[in-house]
Amino acid sequence: MLLRLFTTILILLSGTTFAGEANVLKVDIRPLGDNRYSIDTTVYHADTGWEHYANSWEVLDLDGKPLGKRTLLHPHVNEQPFTRNAVLNIPVTIKRIMIRANDLVHGIGGKTVIATVPK
Numbered sequence: 042m043l044l045r046l047f048t049t050i051l052i053l054l055s056g057t058t059f060a061g062e063a064n065v066l067k068v069d070i071r072p073l074g075d076n077r078y079s080i081d082t083t084v085y086h087a088d089t090g091w092e093h094y095a096n097s098w099e100v101l102d103l104d105g106k107p108l109g110k111r112t113l114l115h116p117h118v119n120e121q122p123f124t125r126n127a128v129l130n131i132p133v134t135i136k137r138i139m140i141r142a143n144d145l146v147h148g149i150g151g152k153t154v155i156a157t158v159p160k
Contacts, residue, residue: 061087062151063095063142066122070138072159076130082111084142085122086151094118098142100127102135103155131158 063086071079086095094116100108109129117123131138141153 062147063098063144064152065098065140065142065154066152067124068140068154068156070156070159073128076133077128078131078158079126079128080109080140081124081126082140082142082154083122083124084113086117086142086144088116088118088121090116090118093144093146095142095144098125098140099149100129100131101139101141103137103139108135108138133160 063084065082066085067081067083069081071081073079080100082098084095084098088094095113097110097112099110102108108131109127111125111127113125135158137155137157139153139155141149142151143149144151
């Protein structure tokens, strides 16, 4: 009986606890003019459903100041990795940016990418 309970607990936790952190795999930046940039970001996270999925990625300057965020409104269980776009204003003084992802359980974590802002 105790073994069955332990096994059940492990199965329930595996979907939530062991999906790991969200990782940014790739970033493509295209200038649009007037300090606006199209940013395609590829994220991998072992989404398990509505309880545990990558729910956003954000762009920061290298001092950690937020420049923008892309909210992800649903899990991507069968689409991994996935790429989503955001258009952001980036001040002309910023030469490089950091992109990091977030998931519902672990928050911010996993692999980040530092990218050069094309001029």
